[in-house]
Amino acid sequence: MRAFLLAGLASVATLIAGGAPAADLPSAKSAPADFVRICDSQGVGFFLIPGTDTCLKAGGLARAEYAWVKADNIVAAPSYKYAGGAPVATFANSLFVPAGTLDQTGFHARLRVELDARTLTSFGVARTFISIRGAISTGTFGGADNYLTNAFTGQTGAASTVVENAIVQFAGFTFGRTLSELFTFVPAIQYNSIATASFPAGVNLLSYTANLGGGLSASIGIEDRGGMNFSTTPTYIPIGPGGSVAPAATFPGATAGAGGGAIANGPYGLPAGAANIRYDASWGSVQAMGSIVQNAALTSLAKLLNNGVIRSTGWALGAGLKLNLPMLAAGDVLYVGAAYANGDIDELNGNNTSGHIANMAKEFNGLMRVDRNLYVTPVATMAGACALAATVTARCFASEQTTGWSVGGHLTHYWSPNLRSLFIGSYLSLTPGAQTRTTDWTLGGLSGATVWQIIGQLIWSPTKDLDVGFELTYGRLNQRLAATSVAKGGTGAPTAVPAAAGGFNPSSDSLIARLRVQRQF
Numbered sequence: 001m002r003a004f005l006l007a008g009l010a011s012v013a014t015l016i017a018g019g020a021p022a023a024d025l026p027s028a029k030s031a032p033a034d035f036v037r038i039c040d041s042q043g044v045g046f047f048l049i050p051g052t053d054t055c056l057k058a059g060g061l062a063r064a065e066y067a068w069v070k071a072d073n074i075v076a077a078p079s080y081k082y083a084g085g086a087p088v089a090t091f092a093n094s095l096f097v098p099a100g101t102l103d104q105t106g107f108h109a110r111l112r113v114e115l116d117a118r119t120l121t122s123f124g125v126a127r128t129f130i131s132i133r134g135a136i137s138t139g140t141f142g143g144a145d146n147y148l149t150n151a152f153t154g155q156t157g158a159a160s161t162v163v164e165n166a167i168v169q170f171a172g173f174t175f176g177r178t179l180s181e182l183f184t185f186v187p188a189i190q191y192n193s194i195a196t197a198s199f200p201a202g203v204n205l206l207s208y209t210a211n212l213g214g215g216l217s218a219s220i221g222i223e224d225r226g227g228m229n230f231s232t233t234p235t236y237i238p239i240g241p242g243g244s245v246a247p248a249a250t251f252p253g254a255t256a257g258a259g260g261g262a263i264a265n266g267p268y269g270l271p272a273g274a275a276n277i278r279y280d281a282s283w284g285s286v287q288a289m290g291s292i293v294q295n296a297a298l299t300s301l302a303k304l305l306n307n308g309v310i311r312s313t314g315w316a317l318g319a320g321l322k323l324n325l326p327m328l329a330a331g332d333v334l335y336v337g338a339a340y341a342n343g344d345i346d347e348l349n350g351n352n353t354s355g356h357i358a359n360m361a362k363e364f365n366g367l368m369r370v371d372r373n374l375y376v377t378p379v380a381t382m383a384g385a386c387a388l389a390a391t392v393t394a395r396c397f398a399s400e401q402t403t404g405w406s407v408g409g410h411l412t413h414y415w416s417p418n419l420r421s422l423f424i425g426s427y428l429s430l431t432p433g434a435q436t437r438t439t440d441w442t443l444g445g446l447s448g449a450t451v452w453q454i455i456g457q458l459i460w461s462p463t464k465d466l467d468v469g470f471e472l473t474y475g476r477l478n479q480r481l482a483a484t485s486v487a488k489g490g491t492g493a494p495t496a497v498p499a500a501a502g503g504f505n506p507s508s509d510s511l512i513a514r515l516r517v518q519r520q521f
Contacts (some may be wrong), residue, residue: 042118042125049117057116060131063518065108069140070511106139112164123171129178131165164202172209174221177202182221182274183347185287185320186337186409220275225293232346232373233265234297239439240378240398266296266309272344284322284333291316293344295374295401310394312401314343314373329414336409343373343401348428371446375400375436400433410455418462424455447480465520473512 039046039055046055114131136159167176181203207221225232276289293314318339325332339348376399379386386396408426415421428451431437439445452475459469 054117054119059521060111060113061518061520063110063516066515067106067140068513069104103139106137106141108135108137108141110135121170126170129165129167133162133164135160174205174207177204181205181223182207182219182276183289183291183318186335215280218277222271222273225272234374234376235372237375237377237436237439237445241435266298266311269296269311270294284324287320289318291344291347295343297374297376310376310397310399312343312374312399314401316341316344316347318347331414332412334409334411338407340405342403345371345373345402345404345430348404348406371402371430373401375433377435400435402430402432404428404430418460420459422457425453427452449477449479451475451477467518469516471514475510478507
């Protein structure tokens, strides 16, 4: 019986083999399948590109945000004209804007696409990393309600596409554009970042990082500050020491204030430099950093060859501390950063007095301000060569830089693996130069100022890399400007605020609520 069954099975196998089409049978000549392989050595998510020795990781995110802003009166920066050689502040209703004129709600959608490619070479890992960000914003997120241009149109939005990262790294060097500039320590992981606001869209740099062993590393490099905030644009104050005034002939048809035609960014002489030294351990990290930048202004747009460039050196120093707090909950961490700056105020935590940073022009009510690294004023006597556009030189002007210091940080606490909170705080103090502080605000002068912010977030992650968060932010801007102040070198009389403005509070506060839904992959 057993022999019979075996014979039957053999016959069936022969029939099947004989009747199968040749295409269905394996062939010794078929090319082996080139399956995608995982690159465990480079971390989670990397795979080997078929036919190469390069590991690739693809990722990105999609984000939706909704915001509501409490606002009262927004007071815009005044515009200026020259009449008879003396500056005259001109006011219009558009400069003093009630809250109802501005959008107090907004919608924001953002996407990011990332590619990270790594190849092992004799110099170590050669890395190429790129990320592109796109966004569409409306309402209070939009860019049209800009007090710097006195344009308050309402119900408008803006679309943008930005290259955030495009870098090549090998042998410790970084070439290209990156969000990770050298001065940063406190990560900008909150909606309203208190971290350095210098490079919201990345910075071009060339840097080198040396691993010194034992968790110690050091980095040094040069950075292109051309894409920085408005603080890099110098401000021209037409009133000099002793009440001297730059005559209209010096800048025919020019408009002063807010980096207007009279004074513009000077040509690049040197790139900015920055360096840090860092220590990483199981308990956390500590870092010290410094930066240096050359601030420049053109004192005559028409006479570049007539030594019309004024330059001043700005710098900043900072330190940061990171503490892992597993004794509170897994994943808990505390970051603290502090900095002092002289002419490089973009490196300060919580630098939110400039109107275009985090839409502060629409989030703070009261008298808005734009703080600059460099202020330019006339010399004591604007006569002779200094009175004519054809002969004016940099010697006809004095300059001073803004100084400041800040401290800020945030605590991340996990209530459960899927629910966490961020508690964020920052304090910023700014001190413009003596001439800037003693000039009427209607002529471009600014007093010292302090800004502090408290931010709370509650974030729920129903699954990995999906965040649903709510944020509430309170901020306070304190400055010592009076509702009326004496104009130096002008009429000598108090500068009245138009009745249409209904008065204003030079100090102000803000209350902002945001809802964010974000998915990373």
